[in-house]
Amino acid sequence: MAQLRFAGQETDRRRSVEPRLHRRQFILGPEPFLAGEGWISEQIGPSLHLSRCPELPVASVTDERGVTWRLLGLALQSDPDAPEPLEQLAGNEQSALLDTYGSWSGRWILISDSEIHLDAGGLIGCFYRTIQHGSTTELWASSSPVLIVAIPGRERIRRVGPKLHVGKGMDWFPLPRSGFAGVNKLLPTQVLSLAPMADRRVLPRPPLVDEQKPTTYDEALDTLQRSLVTSLSRLRESGEAIWLPLTAGLDSRLILAAARQADLSLRTFTQHYPLMESADSHFPPLLARELGYEHRQLRPGRFSRSRRALFDAHTAGQCVDGDRRFFAHGQWEMIPAPALILRGGVFELGRCYFHRKFPEPAARDLVELIATRFHFGEFHPTSTVHLAGIAEWVEWTARTSQPGLDWRDRLYLEQRIAGWVSSIEQALDLTSYTRAYIANCHAYMTTVLTLPEAARRTSQHHIDLIGRMAPQLLRFPFNPADGRLALSRRLRDEWYELAARPRKRRYAAYVAQRGAGRARQALARLR
Structure with a gap:
C-alpha cells in the first residue's frame, strides 16, 4: 500500500519530547489527512486511508481468514499461557474477536479494512461521523475530537455541548454523544463497521468474556493476581524506564505490590498541587522505600497560559481534569523521556464506584435517575447533549443487555472509563510518554465482577491482593483523613x-x- 509523508522534517530529540498538538492521534477516511509534521498515511483498503502521527505505535498482522489487522497503541498479554497479542491475532479463525483479545490489557485499538474494535474500556477513544460529499456518503473515524470536526474540504462541525467544569455534574459528554453535532463516540460494547453500505454502523460486542467463574474467593484472587503480574512482566523488555504515580490510595499501591511480585524495575513519583491531602505527600516516599524503589516529588513549575491553551486545543475542551493543571505547570514533562507510565484509572470498576451514588439496584426510569444524581438540572440545564447522550446509552443497554452485569457497573465502564478516563488519556497523548493500564482487560474485569459485592464495596480484594504480594505495604494506612486544610x-x-x-x-x-x-x-x- 502507498505511504505518504511530509518530506525533510526530521526533528531533533529536544523537540521530540516537547508537547505537540495531535500527538499520537489517528484519523481514518476515504483520503489521506496529514494533520501534522511527519504524519504518515497508508491505504489499507479501497478508498480507506489510515493517517497517523508517527509516534502512535502500529503493528500489522494477517489472520487465518486473510484479514489484515492493524494494532495501534500498546497491548499486553495478561494470560501467562497465551501467545503475545500479534501472534494470537495471527492465529484467529473467527469473525468474533473477543475470545482472541479478551486477555489483552494496556491501551489499544484494532483496525481492519472493515471494522474497528476498542480495548476493554475504550481508552483510545474513537469518534466517527458520516458526511455526504457530492454523491458519496463518507465515513470518517478518529481518536481526536478536534480532527474529526475539521476535515479539509468538508463542512466544519459546530460544537453543541456546553463548557465542562471539573467535578460538577457529569464532567464529560456522555457516550455515544460527543459534544459535536453529527459526531458520535464509540462505546466499548460496540464495533464500528466500515463497510460502505452497512445496514448497521455499529455492531454489539459483549462487555465481558465468556469464561468459567471462579468457584471460590481465593481462586478469583489467584486469577486477578496472575493477570496483573503477567501484564507487568511483559514490560520488562520494553526498553523504556517505567514510572508509577503513587498516592496514599489503593490503586497505585496495588500496582506497586504487583510490580514487586513481577520483579519489575520502576520509579515512583507524586505530582503536587495546592491543598492536596498531606497523606498523598507523606506516604508515597515511605511506600516506595519499603520496596526499594526511588521516589520523586514533582512540584509545580511556573504556570503557562499557552500550555493550557495547547491542552484545550488538543482536547477540544473535553478534558477538565486535574491533569490540565499539571500540564499547564509543566509537571507532565519532569520525568526523563523515554518513559512508560503505569496508570490505575480502571480499578474502580471492581470497587462498586457507582453503587454508592446509586444505592438502588433497579430503577423504573434510568434516564431520570442518572440525570437527577448527576444534577443535570443545576449544571447542565440547557445541555441537550447530556440528556440525549444518557437516553441513547440507556436505549443501547436495553437492546444489548448482559446477564449478570449490574447496570451501575456498566455505567462506570461505558461512561466513566470510556468517557471521562479516555478523555484524560487523549489529553496526555500531548506528552512524549507511553501509558499503560494493566486492569483495562476484559478477562480482568470479568473476574473482578464475580467477587461478592460486600468485598468489592470495601475494597477487600485489593487489600488481600496487596497482602499476598507485598504485605509490608499494609502497615501504612489508606487515604487517612486530613483536617489541616x-x-x-x-x-x-x-x-x-x-x-x-x-x-x-x-x-x-x-x-x-x-x-x-x-x-x-x-x-x-x-x-
Whole structure:
C-alpha cells in the first residue's frame, strides 16, 4: 500500500519530547489527512486511508481468514499461557474477536479494512461521523475530537455541548454523544463497521468474556493476581524506564505490590498541587522505600497560559481534569523521556464506584435517575447533549443487555472509563510518554465482577491482593483523613462550585443564606 509523508522534517530529540498538538492521534477516511509534521498515511483498503502521527505505535498482522489487522497503541498479554497479542491475532479463525483479545490489557485499538474494535474500556477513544460529499456518503473515524470536526474540504462541525467544569455534574459528554453535532463516540460494547453500505454502523460486542467463574474467593484472587503480574512482566523488555504515580490510595499501591511480585524495575513519583491531602505527600516516599524503589516529588513549575491553551486545543475542551493543571505547570514533562507510565484509572470498576451514588439496584426510569444524581438540572440545564447522550446509552443497554452485569457497573465502564478516563488519556497523548493500564482487560474485569459485592464495596480484594504480594505495604494506612486544610478546601470548593453554576447570582444568594443560617445556629448554641 502507498505511504505518504511530509518530506525533510526530521526533528531533533529536544523537540521530540516537547508537547505537540495531535500527538499520537489517528484519523481514518476515504483520503489521506496529514494533520501534522511527519504524519504518515497508508491505504489499507479501497478508498480507506489510515493517517497517523508517527509516534502512535502500529503493528500489522494477517489472520487465518486473510484479514489484515492493524494494532495501534500498546497491548499486553495478561494470560501467562497465551501467545503475545500479534501472534494470537495471527492465529484467529473467527469473525468474533473477543475470545482472541479478551486477555489483552494496556491501551489499544484494532483496525481492519472493515471494522474497528476498542480495548476493554475504550481508552483510545474513537469518534466517527458520516458526511455526504457530492454523491458519496463518507465515513470518517478518529481518536481526536478536534480532527474529526475539521476535515479539509468538508463542512466544519459546530460544537453543541456546553463548557465542562471539573467535578460538577457529569464532567464529560456522555457516550455515544460527543459534544459535536453529527459526531458520535464509540462505546466499548460496540464495533464500528466500515463497510460502505452497512445496514448497521455499529455492531454489539459483549462487555465481558465468556469464561468459567471462579468457584471460590481465593481462586478469583489467584486469577486477578496472575493477570496483573503477567501484564507487568511483559514490560520488562520494553526498553523504556517505567514510572508509577503513587498516592496514599489503593490503586497505585496495588500496582506497586504487583510490580514487586513481577520483579519489575520502576520509579515512583507524586505530582503536587495546592491543598492536596498531606497523606498523598507523606506516604508515597515511605511506600516506595519499603520496596526499594526511588521516589520523586514533582512540584509545580511556573504556570503557562499557552500550555493550557495547547491542552484545550488538543482536547477540544473535553478534558477538565486535574491533569490540565499539571500540564499547564509543566509537571507532565519532569520525568526523563523515554518513559512508560503505569496508570490505575480502571480499578474502580471492581470497587462498586457507582453503587454508592446509586444505592438502588433497579430503577423504573434510568434516564431520570442518572440525570437527577448527576444534577443535570443545576449544571447542565440547557445541555441537550447530556440528556440525549444518557437516553441513547440507556436505549443501547436495553437492546444489548448482559446477564449478570449490574447496570451501575456498566455505567462506570461505558461512561466513566470510556468517557471521562479516555478523555484524560487523549489529553496526555500531548506528552512524549507511553501509558499503560494493566486492569483495562476484559478477562480482568470479568473476574473482578464475580467477587461478592460486600468485598468489592470495601475494597477487600485489593487489600488481600496487596497482602499476598507485598504485605509490608499494609502497615501504612489508606487515604487517612486530613483536617489541616479543611477551611481552605471548603473555600476552594465553593469557588469551583460558583464557577460551574450557570445561575451564579442564585447560587451566591443561596450560599449567603446558608452561611447566615449556620451563623445563627452557632450563636444559638453559645447562649
